């Protein structure tokens with residue numbers, strides 16, 4: 031199905047939790063291995079009959095050892111000399127520890143994840159904006175838990191599970207230091223245990239041990255501030271306290287597995303520990319044979335340290351930014367990929383190789399790329415595609431853009447044989463709704479599968495915008511195609527809702543038609559509905575009026591002056607006033623989504639288009655745009671009452687001449703907003719354009735982030751007064 035990211039609703043950590051624990055009493059069985067942690071016997075006394083006496087005593091020694099091996103700090107101290115001896119090696123010939131993953135493995139894994147949806151995640155908090163560091167920390171635990179929950183669920187469903195709706199055999203919880211047990215973050219926070227939380231674990235779900243057992247741990251994530259050690263810029267090795275803690279937990283897990291009745295035969299001697307802070311993430315992999323550990327219960331820390339030095343193979347990945355943009359695992363950034371890949375390996379350790387291999391899933395990459403190219407071709411976009419060179423490029427490390435770009439090289443037209451269907455100037459496209467057929471002749475080809483067309487049956491009819499969606503043959507459209515989905519399917523829904531709710535305004539787009547494309551050739555569609563084999567069969571189309579040039583175009587041509595700025599502010603605000611009266615917020619205001627209507631009207635005006643990301647109900651997410659999204663949207667993934675107005679201010683600010691600042695992360699974008707508002711840079715700049723825009727930006731500033739509604743009427747009246755007189759008379763205030 032369509033990979034709904036923003037519109038799909040946020041499953042928060044609380045809900046994730048309920049999901050885990052609602053299955054208490056349900057016995058899980060892996061379809062692959064028949065393994066079930068539930069089926070093991072719980073009483074320690076009843077189990078020894080199965081083991082020989084010697085392994086029984088060995089296991090008792092190890093359990094005793096574990097019971098005494100509880101103090102991270104003492105363990106870390108015993109590693110000090112060893113760690114000090116390593117550091118001089120750092121940065122000479124590369125990092126001290128090699129990375130657990132090859133870049134090429136990560137790339138293939140990324141291809142495999144292309145069609146896998148990850149639930150939208152709770153965002154990592156931003157320390158700059160939080161009121162206290164405790165609230166940052168609490169939110170960070172929720173976010174990490176949410177991230178791990180979403181990750182194991184998606185990985186399980188994509189790679190291992192056999193049936194839909196199969197319960198995910200994992201639970202996720204926070205490790206409470208005082209008793210080394212696991213609690214759901216919500217629960218731990220409610221009990222005031224925040225200070226003593228030290229890690230978040232992915233465990234095999236087992237209702238008999240709701241607080242987890244150490245041999246049930248598949249993977250741990252350590253949440254520690256500043257994992258990126260500042261001393262080692264090029265090959266950052268984690269600091270000793272961080273690495274020591276990771277090694278401590280890894281060793282505890284390995285020992286617990288060595289006396290477990292669970293079968294980790296896939297690779298019982300290897301553990302992944304994730305390192306995360308609110309900015310970065312990395313992976314530590316510890317491998318070694320714990321039977322070589324001297325289980326001397328009188329000196330557990332020395333024995334453990336000796337084992338680490340002599341018998342452990344440690345690999346550490348580069349520490350990279352993780353919580354970019356939406357903090358979603360699907361963004362192809364290498365930091366998140368490393369964490370997800372480690373989780374994948376951790377699942378495999380217990381459940382064995384997946385049913386669908388990485389190679390299988392990655393193999394679809396080529397066909398996805400191909401359909402993406404066809405999409406572009408349909409769009410008539412000038413960006414051209416070379417069959418062999420649409421290569422995916424990894425951008426490494428933090429200096430690079432955070433989203434991997436699909437780079438496409440020189441254009442070469444792909445001619446489809448037989449059912450060739452080109453949409454170019456002059457071609458006529460027919461669409462079919464339930465009770466009518468409409469034809470549109472294309473007059474102009476714009477970018478992103480958008481056209482300007484005129485209806486063929488209305489002589490001298492007005493021009494329309496015609497948007498072509500993704501052919502439904504792509505069951506899992508790549509991310510790029512989601513834009514088309516928002517532009518066509520979702521926007522059609524929103525405009526229909528506006529119609530139903532009786533919202534109409536000169537400054538809102540109007541639905542002219544919507545339906546499915548009628549493709550050339552015979553349609554073999556079954557009478558019951560559905561689609562035939564033609565690649566374009568069922569492709570959705572949306573047609574709206576009026577048409578105009580975008581504000582982005584006006585700015586590029588230097589035609590967006592003070593008069594246009596005030597009018598744009600008035601007209602957009604009027605559109606927002608109408609939509610908000612029907613409970614609809616826009617959520618994606620930017621220069622490409624405002625058009626200037628000049629043709630066939632005496633007084634040009636602006637129309638707010640691009641309603642695909644509009645927010646109708648609480649679970650809808652607005653679009654994320656580092657330059658134009660409101661502060662609240664960036665922080666919370668939601669809109670507040672003044673969010674659209676705030677975006678409108680940013681749009682006017684940038685369109686009135688200020689260069690777009692170079693923002694490459696949510697944190698950077700929030701910082702820019704904070705600085706600009708606190709120094710009143712935005713008000714000053716807009717003040718140069720007009721005093722009314724300055725006053726309006728002051729007003730919006732005062733409302734940002736508050737629950738108070740905007741007083742549209744007052745500002746529409748004031749803005750209208752500032753429009754040049756003869757035009758002003760005809761300006762409608764709203765509705």
Ligand SMILES: [Zn+2]
Nearest residue numbers: 553554562567
């Ligand atoms: Zn058909």
